[in-house]
Amino acid sequence: MTTEPGDRPLTLREVRKQDRRAAILAAARRSFLEEGYAATSMSGLLRTLGGSKATLWSYFPSKEELFGAVIAEVTAAFRQQVMAELDAPGGLEATLVKFCRSFMNKTSHADALAVWRLVMAESGRFPEVGRIFYQQAAGHIERALVGYIQQQIDARRLRDDGALNMARVLIGMTAAQQNRRLWGVEPPGSEGMDADARRFVGYFLRLFATGPSQA
Missing domain, CATH: 1.10.357.10 (Tetracycline Repressor, domain 2)
Structure with a gap:
């Protein structure tokens, strides 16, 4: 399992959550930088990533928050x-x-x-x-x-x-x-x-x- 300095080992569930968040950010990054802000949508990202809307929104409740995470x-x-x-x-x-x-x-x-x-x-x-x-x-x-x-x-x-x-x-x-x-x-x-x-x-x-x- 993944560990961070000074932290307890991450559980399998936490590792999967980190991996899922990273996958969302990677897909959003490609979409924002290649297609633009207006052309990027949460529903479009779901078609790329799979999974449910509820799962995506649990990580990023809005397109604005997702864009902010990508810029950061x-x-x-x-x-x-x-x-x-x-x-x-x-x-x-x-x-x-x-x-x-x-x-x-x-x-x-x-x-x-x-x-x-x-x-x-x-x-x-x-x-x-x-x-x-x-x-x-x-x-x-x-x-x-x-x-x-x-x-x-x-x-x-x-x-x-x-x-x-x-x-x-x-x-x-x-x-x-x-x-x-x-x-x-x-x-x-x-x-x-x-x-x-x-x-x-x-x-x-x-x-x-x-x-x-x-x-």
């Missing part, structure tokens, strides 16, 4: 790595460069691009798509960067122009490169990301740094 799963590694860059020891400039480079690298992956396109295409008709994406992915990154910037403001390395506004300036610059990939103007890949990250952080520090940068 797709972006989990991305969120963890990008946020870890802000927790690692290092100077202000070096940390922000690593953050931007990691952000651009992770958002260039195929699943990340598919999610971004889905959100941009369908959030106008289905506002819950954008709200869920922000709650499960973008909001975590933004809050982590706000927290880091506030620490630097408190340490008097950055002037206080509102940590949230400052975070959005930096994220906005890095997200601009994402748009170029979405439009097909720039191919996916890491070439040039380090130079872009250093340039964006340079702009940011010229706006907000209180003294010489700390690499």
